[in-house]
Amino acid sequence: MHKEFWTSAFAVIATLLPFAASAQDHPLAQYLEVPGATTTLPVDTAKTPWSLQFSKEAQAAFENFHYQMGGDHALYYNQNLSEFLPTAYSSPHPIYMPLERAPKADIADAVVFPVNEGKLSLNEYIEHPNHRVQGIMMVHKGKVVFESFPGMNPMDRHVWMSPGKATVGLVMAMMEEEGKIDTSLPVSDYASELQGTLWDDVPMLDALNMSAGLALEETLESITDPASIIVRFFSAEFGAPNPMTGETENWLDILRDAEAIAGEKPGEVFRYSSAVTQVAVLAAERIDDMTWADLFETRIWGKVGARMDFQHQLMPDGTAVSHGLISTTLEDFARFGMLFTPSWHKTAHEQVVSDAVLKRLQTAGNVEAFRAGAKFAGLTEEFGEEPLMNSMQFDAIFEDGALYKHGNIGQGIYIDPARDFVGVYYSTNGYIPPYGEDKAMGFLRTAAKHFAGE
The missing domain is CATH 1.20.58.710 (Methane Monooxygenase Hydroxylase; Chain G, domain 1)
Structure with missing residues (x-):
C-alpha cells in the first residue's frame, strides 16, 4: 500500500485510546466498516463449519492489523492460522494420557469478580456477550474441574497469542x-x-x-x-x-x-x-542446533501425553513466531501449564519442569523494573491485587509463586504451583466498545484460592 494511505490510517488508529463511549462514536468506526473487521457474529458461530463464502472472504482479507482487531474474521483466523502462515509441528509422546474429569460445576457461580458490568459470577462473565470467551478450563490437582466451550469445540485448535512467550521462557530457563x-x-x-x-x-x-x-x-x-x-x-x-x-x-x-x-x-x-x-x-535454535519446533518437541512436547500436535506458525525465513503464533486445543494449552505443577505426572511421561527451573522462572525478575513499567498498573487492576514482578517472559509473578501470561484479543494462562492449579482461556475479543475488557485472569486466581479453601 502507498505511504500516504498508511500515514492517514495510522493517524486515525492513534486515537484508539481512550475508547469512545460507543461503537458509533469510536474514531475507528469508519475504518472498521470493512467487512470482517468489526464484531457482528456471536462467538458460538465458530462452533459450526464456516460457509465457503465467509471462508474465502476471510482468506482474502488476511493481514496483521485486520486480524488483531478481533472482529468476525479473527474468529476464523484464530481457528485456522495454519491456512495463512507456514506451520511446523511438534509431536506429543506416542502414548496418550487422558486427563481425568472431576467437574465442579458450582465453581462457575461461586467465583465472583468485579468487571465493567458489575460484580459478576464466572458463569455470568463467560456468558456475557461483551467478553467473547470461546473456551475456559481449570485443572486442580491434575483433574479437569471446570471446562466451558461457548465459542469453540473441544478439539478445535486456537491461537495462543502472547502466552506463547511462556514456552520461550521455559526453554531458556x-x-x-x-x-x-x-x-x-x-x-x-x-x-x-x-x-x-x-x-x-x-x-x-x-x-x-x-x-x-x-x-x-x-x-x-x-x-x-x-x-x-x-x-x-x-x-x-x-x-x-x-x-x-x-x-x-x-x-x-x-x-x-x-x-x-x-x-x-x-x-x-x-x-x-x-x-x-x-x-x-533465535538464540535457542543456535544453542540446540535445531529448529524451534524440533527442540520444543525434544525438550517438552515429546514428553507430554497429549492427543494432538503442537503447531508453530513461521516467518518467511522459517523462524517460529513463538512470541504468540502457536496453536493448540484448549486442553493442550492447560497441559502445558500442568508441567509446572506437582501434578505434572498426570499429563507427562517424565518431568519437564524441574524444581530448579520453576524456582528460576519465579524469581528471575526485578521488582523495581516491573513497577517502573507501563504494565504494572494494568495488571494490578486486572487481578485486583499487585503482582510482585514479571520474570522470564511471564507478565506477572505473585509472592506465592503463581505465574501469569496474557495474550492479545483475550488469551491467558494462569499457573499456580503452590495450589496445584492451572487455568487457561481463549477468546476473540476486539477493541471496539463494548468489547475489549479481559478480566478472566482475575476469575482464575480467585478460583485457585477457592479450591485451596482460602
Missing part, C-alpha cells in the same frame, strides 16, 4: 540450568547475527525480562506509528512490506537497527516487546 547459557552474558554471544549492534550491551537475562533498554516497546504510540521499528517488525513477520516504503524486510535486519532509550540502561524498566522474545528464539 532449562538451557540455563543445563549450563548451555549464561544469562549474564550479552544476547549477541548467543545470537551472532546481532553482533556489532547495541545487542552487544544487553545481558540475556534483561532481554528475557523485557528490560533490554532498547526502543522496541509495544505501546499505543509505537504500534500506531507506521515508521516505528515494532510495526516494521510485525510486518516482516507476516511477510508483509514495510508500510511506509513498500519494501519487504527481514526481521533480523530490523532488530539490528534497534536504538537505545536515552538515559536508560538494560535492566531498569520492564518494556513489553514481542521482538525481544524472538531474539531468544
